[in-house]
Amino acid sequence: MENNETEISKLGEFGLIDRLTKDFPLRNAETKKGVGDDAAILTFGDKDVLVTTDLLLEGIHFDLRYVPLKHLGYKAAIVNFSDIYAMNGTPKQITVSLGVSSRFTVEHLDAIYDGIRTACDLYGVDLVGGDTSASVTGLVISITCIGVASPDDVVRRDGAKPTDIICVSGDLGAAFMGLQLLERENSVAAGQKDFQPDFAGKEYILERQLKPEARKDIIELLRKEGIKPTSMMDVSDGLSSELLHICKDSGVGCRVYEDKIPIDYQTALMAEEFNMNLVTAAMNGGEDYELLFTVPLTDHEKIEKLKGVNMIGYVTKPELGCAMVTRDGNELPIKAQGWNAFEH
Amino acid sequence: MENNETEISKLGEFGLIDRLTKDFPLRNAETKKGVGDDAAILTFGDKDVLVTTDLLLEGIHFDLRYVPLKHLGYKAAIVNFSDIYAMNGTPKQITVSLGVSSRFTVEHLDAIYDGIRTACDLYGVDLVGGDTSASVTGLVISITCIGVASPDDVVRRDGAKPTDIICVSGDLGAAFMGLQLLERENSVAAGQKDFQPDFAGKEYILERQLKPEARKDIIELLRKEGIKPTSMMDVSDGLSSELLHICKDSGVGCRVYEDKIPIDYQTALMAEEFNMNLVTAAMNGGEDYELLFTVPLTDHEKIEKLKGVNMIGYVTKPELGCAMVTRDGNELPIKAQGWNAFEH
Numbered sequence: 001m002e003n004n005e006t007e008i009s010k011l012g013e014f015g016l017i018d019r020l021t022k023d024f025p026l027r028n029a030e031t032k033k034g035v036g037d038d039a040a041i042l043t044f045g046d047k048d049v050l051v052t053t054d055l056l057l058e059g060i061h062f063d064l065r066y067v068p069l070k071h072l073g074y075k076a077a078i079v080n081f082s083d084i085y086a087m088n089g090t091p092k093q094i095t096v097s098l099g100v101s102s103r104f105t106v107e108h109l110d111a112i113y114d115g116i117r118t119a120c121d122l123y124g125v126d127l128v129g130g131d132t133s134a135s136v137t138g139l140v141i142s143i144t145c146i147g148v149a150s151p152d153d154v155v156r157r158d159g160a161k162p163t164d165i166i167c168v169s170g171d172l173g174a175a176f177m178g179l180q181l182l183e184r185e186n187s188v189a190a191g192q193k194d195f196q197p198d199f200a201g202k203e204y205i206l207e208r209q210l211k212p213e214a215r216k217d218i219i220e221l222l223r224k225e226g227i228k229p230t231s232m233m234d235v236s237d238g239l240s241s242e243l244l245h246i247c248k249d250s251g252v253g254c255r256v257y258e259d260k261i262p263i264d265y266q267t268a269l270m271a272e273e274f275n276m277n278l279v280t281a282a283m284n285g286g287e288d289y290e291l292l293f294t295v296p297l298t299d300h301e302k303i304e305k306l307k308g309v310n311m312i313g314y315v316t317k318p319e320l321g322c323a324m325v326t327r328d329g330n331e332l333p334i335k336a337q338g339w340n341a342f343e344h
Numbered sequence: 345m346e347n348n349e350t351e352i353s354k355l356g357e358f359g360l361i362d363r364l365t366k367d368f369p370l371r372n373a374e375t376k377k378g379v380g381d382d383a384a385i386l387t388f389g390d391k392d393v394l395v396t397t398d399l400l401l402e403g404i405h406f407d408l409r410y411v412p413l414k415h416l417g418y419k420a421a422i423v424n425f426s427d428i429y430a431m432n433g434t435p436k437q438i439t440v441s442l443g444v445s446s447r448f449t450v451e452h453l454d455a456i457y458d459g460i461r462t463a464c465d466l467y468g469v470d471l472v473g474g475d476t477s478a479s480v481t482g483l484v485i486s487i488t489c490i491g492v493a494s495p496d497d498v499v500r501r502d503g504a505k506p507t508d509i510i511c512v513s514g515d516l517g518a519a520f521m522g523l524q525l526l527e528r529e530n531s532v533a534a535g536q537k538d539f540q541p542d543f544a545g546k547e548y549i550l551e552r553q554l555k556p557e558a559r560k561d562i563i564e565l566l567r568k569e570g571i572k573p574t575s576m577m578d579v580s581d582g583l584s585s586e587l588l589h590i591c592k593d594s595g596v597g598c599r600v601y602e603d604k605i606p607i608d609y610q611t612a613l614m615a616e617e618f619n620m621n622l623v624t625a626a627m628n629g630g631e632d633y634e635l636l637f638t639v640p641l642t643d644h645e646k647i648e649k650l651k652g653v654n655m656i657g658y659v660t661k662p663e664l665g666c667a668m669v670t671r672d673g674n675e676l677p678i679k680a681q682g683w684n685a686f687e688h
Contacts, residue, residue, distance in 0.1 A: 005449035008478075016450065017476055020457045024464065024471040028436050030492060031470045040472035042437060044492060045389010053473060053488055055441035059480035092374050093386060097399035097486055106350040106360065113364045120368065126375045127368040128384035129397060132361055134352075136403035137481025142441055144397055144488040148374060148388060 036249070037157050038086040038233050039147065048154050050147035052083035058138030066182045069108055071210045073115025076141045079236065081123050082214035082289045084147030086234035088155040088222075091123060091147045091214075096130040099140030112141070123216060153228070155293070160231040160250035164294040164315040167229075169218045169308055171262040172239055173278070176285025177270040178202075178209030184274075204266045212289045218308060219291075225302050229293035238286040241336045244322060246292065253320040256313030256334075258327050283324070283334075380593070381501050382430040382577050383491065392498050394491035396427035402482030410526045413452055415554045417459025420485045423580065425467050426558035426633045428491030430578035432499040432566075435467060435491045435558075440474040443484030456485070467560060497572070499637070504575040504594035508638040508659040511573075513562045513652055515606040516583055517622070520629025521614040522546075522553030528618075548610045556633045562652060563635075569646050573637035582630040585680045588666060590636065597664040600657030600678075602671050627668070627678075 008016060021035045032048065033041040039052035056062060056076050064072075077094060084091040096116060100109065120127055125145070185197035199206055215234075222229065231246050239261070247254050263282050271278040294315055295303060303309060313325075323331040352360060365379045376392065377385040383396035400406060400420050408416075421438060428435040440460060444453065453476075464471055469489070529541035543550055559578075566573065575590050583605070591598050607626050615622040638659055639647055647653060657669075667675040 005451045008444065008446075008448060008450055008453070011450060013476060016453070017474075019450065020453055020476070021471060021474075024461060026470045026472075027468060028470050030436050031472055034470060034472040035474070040437065040439070042472070042490065044391040044393055047388040049388050049393060049490075051437070051439060051473060051488070051490060053439045053441055053475055053486070055443055055475045055477055055484065055486055057443045057477060057479050057481075057484065060443075060478055092372050093384065093395070095384070095395060095397045095488060097397055099399055099401045099404075099484070100352065102352075104352065106352055106355060106363065109352070109360070109364055117368060124371060126370045126372050126378060127365060128370075128375055128378040128386070129395060130361075130365075130379070131397055131399045132357060132364070133399055133401060134404055135401050135481075137401070137479075140399065140401065140443070140484055140486075142397070142399055142484075142486035144395070144439060146386065146393075146395060 033156065038083040039089070041087070041154060043151070048089070048149045048151045050084050050087050050089045050149060051144065052080055053142065053144040054079055056141040058140070064139070066186045067210065069111035070115040072141070073112035074119045074211055075115075076143050077116045077119035077125070078212055078214050079289065080143050080145035081119070081125065081216070082234045082236070084145055085214050085216055085219045086232055086291060087147065087149065088153050088219060088229070088232060089147035089149035091125050091145050093126045093128045093146040094120070095128060095144045097142040098130070098132050099135035100132070101135045101138060104139070123214065155229050155232040157231050157233050157246050158249040160246050160252050160294040160315045161296070162252055162315050162317050163297045164230050165297060165300060165303065165311050166254060166256060166292070166294055166313040166315060167303060167309050167311050168235070168239065168262065168290055168292050169215050170288070170290040171264045171267065172235065172288050172290060173271070173282030173285045174205045174208035174264050174267045175212060175287040176281050177267045178205035178207070179287070180274055181205060181270060182209065202266060202270065204264060205270055209287065212287065214289060215291045221306060221308070225306065227295055227299050227302055229295055232291060232293035235288040235290045235292050236286060238284040239292065240283045240334050242292050243334055244336050246294070247322050251318050253316040253318050254313055254322045255316055255325055257325050260310060260312040262310045377500065382427040383433070385431070385498060387495070392433070392493045392495045394428050394431050394433045394493060394498070395488065396424055397486065397488040398423055400485040402484070408483070410530045411554065413455035414459040416485070417456035418463045418555055420487050421460045421463035421469070422556055422558050423633065424487050424489035425463070425469065425560070426578045426580070428489055429558050429560055429563045430576055430635060431491065431493065432497050432563060432573070432576060433491035433493035435469050435489050437470045437472045437490040438464070439472060439488045441486040442474070442476050443479035444476070445479045445482065448483070467558065499573050499576040501575050501577050501590050502593040504590050504596050504638040504659045505640070506596055506659050506661050507641045508574050509641060509644060509647065509655050510598060510600060510636070510638050510657040510659060511647060511653050511655050512579070512583065512606065512634055512636050513559050514632070514634040515608045515611065516579065516632050516634060517615070517626030517629045518549045518552035518608050518611045519556060519631040520625050521611045522549035522551070523631070524618055525549060525614060526553065546610060546614065548608060549614055553631065556631065558633060559635045565650060565652070569650065571639055571643050571646055573639055576635060576637035579632040579634045579636050580630060582628040583636065584627045584678050586636050587678055588680050590638065591666050595662050597660040597662050598657055598666045599660060599669055601669045604654060604656040606654045
């Protein structure tokens with residue numbers, strides 16, 4: 001590196017994306033929203049077309065020592081579907097590009113595509129294209145997902161208003177604790193022949209890491225109940241990071257209550273076993289693929305009745321900033337401690 | 345590899361894609377055509393939406409020892425635009441995903457995005473999203489391009505009819521000879537301090553390799569002249585390979601004339617210098633990004649007047665197979681010797 005050059009890790013993922021994409025004007029009438037949400041919003045005919053893409057790299061996003069290839073294919077598809085649901089859209093098509101090194105056989109690729117097929121079957125999505133190439137390095141999976149929505153239905157990150165209720169589906173931190181468990185068992189196993197990891201009673205957190213689901217059911221439930229969120233995104237980098245995105249884009253602040261953060265029993269047990277702070281894991285672990293959204297205060301009663309949705313706080317004026325209210329009533333500023341791929 | 349497993353190179357790129365994608369049903373009304381053309385054809389409202397994607401991997405598709413990063417960004421965008429034009433559509437949006445190892449600085453990425461921006465400016469395309477991640481291995485660039493066309497305008501690979509005229513834009517083999525030149529100068533340079541490669545008089549073939557263009561101009565010219573091809577694709581893997589695709593998908597055969605294959609003077613000189621068969625280079629070199637298309641015989645006079653388009657042969661009944669008619673009047677069967685990324 002020359003003296004006057006800049007290390008990528010200095011900017012962080014979002015700073016880097018801002019810098020690289022800031023000088024790209026949007027010139028086509030068919031582009032409603034470019035970079036900066038879960039998916040881009042395009043408009044063709046009377047439909048909004050949503051486009052999202054994810055790049056998964058071996059050694060960064062997955063470790064083939066403990067991720068079965070079928071699960072990898074399934075998860076690679078699901079994380080893209082999740083981005084489309086997070087816009088209140090319906091995923092319709094995906095393209096899949098694979099870069100594979102010579103240590104992979106056709107049967108290995110069959111397993112990856114098996115997982116992708118299972119995900120497509122379950123969520124009603126068509127595989128419509130892609131690219132397959134040799135790789136001199138590790139496994140590369142790049143998936144782009146196309147979704148559709150009526151223009152009136154699309155929910156962005158920038159519509160949260162003061163007094164809105166902040167909601168999150170499911171529970172948080174489980175995928176992160178599942179990853180800790182897999183990494184521990186993998187390092188214990190190293191060098192031991194016939195080692196059998198003990199996963200009994202930990203199935204839920206493992207499944208959350210290895211086979212996450214996109215919350216299609218929550219989107220359908222909200223639609224059925226006539227609730228349209230004012231803002232929404234999926235929790236991929238961690239609740240803290242996503243709350244800050246919504247608040248920044250909407251120009252608001254927030255308060256979330258520590259004792260309202262939904263956490264599963266297995267997640268809590270595992271955090272204790274690892275001597276980790278449970279709330280930190282739930283706030284910053286990431287890979288939950290739950291939906292974080294805001295609704296008007298007037299939807300309070302409707303939300304209260306919904307199974308699988310928790311109210312965790314409320315939206316404030318921007319000058320109040322973003323904070324978590326702890327069990328003892330103190331306010332802790334929320335910081336983005338989300339996963340940074342450039343710090344590896 | 346276990347005994348009963350299959351090496352990927354045994355299937356080849358197209359055999360592999362067929363195997364991996366064959367069990368994916370298309371279930372959505374919004375999907376008109378999935379895998380198997382330059383781009384997928386989706387339908388939203390009254391528009392056909394075209395989607396294509398390309399994965400470029402360091403060490404396979406490019407060598408950073410002689411490809412400037414700005415050119416790499418430009419070319420990565422162009423090859424996607426070319427796929428949309430090859431469907432007779434207009435590229436509108438791209439997403440760009442990058443995987444970058446720690447040896448890259450922010451300034452390196454600026455250079456890649458500079459090239460992408462130049463391409464977007466020139467072709468009127470919007471950057472609408474992407475993903476940026478660290479990579480523990482080489483540079484990864486995955487671009488998806490979205491285009492649009494009226495349903496009546498879309499041209500697929502499967503519409504060629506016996507007696508149609510086969511046309512190709514520009515000239516062939518130049519990008520391949522440019523690559524040979526770059527590789528030679530790079531190996532000569534190895535270990536020599538202050539080595540200056542001699543590229544004088546070879547600018548055209550270098551530009552064809554390093555900074556190819558998509559043939560937007562040809563698409564506009566055809567439209568202006570009221571010519572709608574019966575089939576079309578872009579020449580990325582080599583003319584032989586693309587002719588076989590069109591003939592297979594259309595259920596026809598073809599005859600192309602050796603002495604009609606358009607070849608630039610610099611390409612011919614370079615082939616002589618390298619002692620390579622010129623026609624083989626032009627038929628199988630690839631990366632030309634010219635348009636190969638067929639038109640009804642009745643368009644003969646219109647095509648004759650078009651600058652930059654050459655008639656190279658005609659479509660036959662399928663039983664006649666695919667052959668090149670040599671200068672001495674013999675028929676040589678056309679074989680797919682296109683570039684196979686899995687043979688590296």
